Amino acid sequence: MDLTQGSDEMKQARAKKMMLWFGIISMVMTFAGLTSAYVVSKNRPDWLTDFELPVSFLWSTLVIVGSSITLWLSKQAIKSGNRRNASAFLIGTLILAILFVVFQFYSFTEIVQSGYYFTGSESTITTSFIYVLVLAHLAHLAIGLIVLLVLIYNHFKQRYNAGQMLGFELGATFWHFVDFLWIYLIIFLYFFK
Numbered sequence: 001m002d003l004t005q006g007s008d009e010m011k012q013a014r015a016k017k018m019m020l021w022f023g024i025i026s027m028v029m030t031f032a033g034l035t036s037a038y039v040v041s042k043n044r045p046d047w048l049t050d051f052e053l054p055v056s057f058l059w060s061t062l063v064i065v066g067s068s069i070t071l072w073l074s075k076q077a078i079k080s081g082n083r084r085n086a087s088a089f090l091i092g093t094l095i096l097a098i099l100f101v102v103f104q105f106y107s108f109t110e111i112v113q114s115g116y117y118f119t120g121s122e123s124t125i126t127t128s129f130i131y132v133l134v135l136a137h138l139a140h141l142a143i144g145l146i147v148l149l150v151l152i153y154n155h156f157k158q159r160y161n162a163g164q165m166l167g168f169e170l171g172a173t174f175w176h177f178v179d180f181l182w183i184y185l186i187i188f189l190y191f192f193k
Contacts, residue, residue, distance in 0.1 A: 013166050020170055024177050027140060031181060034136065035188055038129045042192070048126040053189055054110040060103030061186050067096035068179045071148075071172055078155070079162045086160075090152050093175075097145055100182075104138060133185055137178075144178040147171045 041047065074089035108118070111130075117123045118131035151171045154160060160168045 016166065016170060020173060024174070027177070027181070031133075031136070031185070034129075034133055035185075035192075038133070038188075039192060041125055041129065044125055046125055048116075048124050049193065051116065051124075051126050051193065053130075053186075054107045054114075056103050056107040056110060057186055057189075060100050060107065061183060063096050063100045063103060064179045064182050067093045067100065068176050070096060071175055074155075075165070075168060075172055078160050078165070078168065081162065083155075083158075086155060090148075090155055094145075094148050094152060097141070097148060101138065101141065101145075104134060108134070130189065133189070137182055137185055140178050140181065144175050147174050 070089045070092040074086045074093065077083075077086035077089060108131075111127065112118075116127045118127050148171070151168060154167060
C-alpha cells in the first residue's frame with residue numbers, strides 16, 4: 001500500500017466520523033429543545049403533578065444498558081478474533097433492543113390503562129410531552145435497529161476484524177448514543193415531573 005492510499009483512507013474515515021458526530025449533535029439539539037419545552041410547560045396550570053411513570057420504563061432502561069454492554073463485548077470479541085462470541089453478543093444485542101421496544105409499548109399501555117391518554121380530547125399536556133419524547137426516541141431507535149442489522153450482516157460476511165473496525169465503530173457509536181439518549185430522557189422524566 002502506498003502512502004497516498006493510506007492517507008486517503010484516513011481522510012475518508014475522519015469524514016465519516018465527522019458526519020456521524022454532526023448527526024448526533026443535531027439529535028442532541030432536537031432533544032434539548034424538546035426537554036426545554038417540557039420544563040417551560042411545567043408552569044402551566046393544567047400540568048399533571050401527580051403523574052407517575054410506569055416501572056416498566058425502568059426495566060427497559062436496564063435492558064438498553066445491557067444492549068450497550070453486549071455490543072461492547074462483541075467489539076472486544078471481534079478484535080480478539082473470537083467470531084463465535086462476537087456473533088452471540090451481536091445477536092444478544094439485537095434481542096435486547098427488541099425487548100426494549102416491547103417494554104416501551106408495554107409502558108404506553110400501562111399509562112393508558114391508568115386513565116392517561118396521549119392524544120385526543122382526554123389527553124393532557126404532560127402525557128402528550130411524554131408521548132412525543134418517547135416516540136422521538138423510538139424513531140431514533142428504529143434507525144439504531146437498522147444499524148444493528150447492518151453490523152450483524154457485515155459481521156457474518158466477515159467484514160470486521162482487528163484491523164478493519166471503522167464500520168463497526170460508527171454503528172456502535174450511534175447505538176451507544178441512542179442508549180445514552182434514553183438514559184438522559186428517563187432521568188429527566190423522573191426528576192422533572
